[in-house]
Amino acid sequence: RKEVEQxxxxxxxxxxxxxxxxxxxxxxxxxxxxxxxQDCRKEPKLLMSVYSSGNEDGRFTAQLNRxxxxxxxxxxxxxxxxxxxxxxxxxxxxxxxxxxxxxxGRGTQLTVWP
Amino acid sequence: xxxxxxxxxxxxxxxxxxxxxRCSSQSGHxxxxxxxxxxxxxxxxxxxxYREEENGRGNFPPRFSGxxxxxxxxxxxxxxxxxxxxxxxxxxxxxxxxxxxxxxxGPGTRLTVL
Numbered sequence: 217r218k219e220v221e222q223x224x225x226x227x228x229x230x231x232x233x234x235x236x237x238x239x240x241x242x243x244x245x246x247x248x249x250x251x252x253x254q255d256c257r258k259e260p261k262l263l264m265s266v267y268s269s270g271n272e273d274g275r276f277t278a279q280l281n282r283x284x285x286x287x288x289x290x291x292x293x294x295x296x297x298x299x300x301x302x303x304x305x306x307x308x309x310x311x312x313x314x315x316x317x318x319x320x321g322r323g324t325q326l327t328v329w330p
Numbered sequence: 331x332x333x334x335x336x337x338x339x340x341x342x343x344x345x346x347x348x349x350x351x352r353c354s355s356q357s358g359h360x361x362x363x364x365x366x367x368x369x370x371x372x373x374x375x376x377x378x379x380y381r382e383e384e385n386g387r388g389n390f391p392p393r394f395s396g397x398x399x400x401x402x403x404x405x406x407x408x409x410x411x412x413x414x415x416x417x418x419x420x421x422x423x424x425x426x427x428x429x430x431x432x433x434x435x436g437p438g439t440r441l442t443v444l
Contacts, residue, residue: 220372222372250432257418257440258437258438259420259435259436259437259438260373260420260435261332261435262432262433262434265432303372303373317363317375317378317386317388318363318365318373318375318422318433319375320365320372320373320374321372322370322371322372323371323372
């Protein structure tokens with residue numbers, strides 16, 4: 217079973233739409249969670265960290281449900297520039313090392329059309 | 331921009347050859363992680379270096395090796411290249427802080443093995 221599972225999509229939505237991405241993770245002791253954005257043939261860029269209480273950054277809202285081991289990202293009022301692949305990322309607690317490693321989902325592709 | 335640089339940008343090698351990829355971490359960061367990203371997949375953790383020592387390795391064979399230097403820059407070496415090694419190789423730097431592991435990626439080196 218993979219550490220992080222994501223629906224690969226693709227999601228195709230019109231400008232102004234609201235779109236939600238979900239992912240699940242397998243290690244219940246995971247300690248840090250992130251969403252990264254990756255444009256075609258570019259490096260992943262940190263979009264936002266995900267906190268237990270949920271957090272918002274402009275049009276982006278991230279939620280974490282530790283009981284269900286589920287992470288979500290909501291994008292409101294989609295823009296053309298939001299077209300990218302969104303990667304769900306988990307840093308599992310590693311008793312051998314506190315420095316950790318990141319586990320990535322395979323990404324969900326989003327295309328926003330005019 | 332993250333301040334993480336990688337060289338070269340692109341590289342073409344043939345099967346059986348050896349390759350060295352380089353990474354300069356963001357100023358103030360003391361940890362470097364390497365990831366391999368195959369087409370259509372999320373990045374996969376190769377290994378991480380902290381204070382010039384390997385601190386964790388993913389499911390990669392010993393022919394993948396690395397170094398970290400006193401200035402926190404790093405190298406990834408791959409011996410006996412195989413066709414499946416063709417991928418985008420990403421370097422990520424971070425400053426370890428308890429409970430937080432935000433990693434910032436360089437632009438990557440795209441390796442093609444023929």
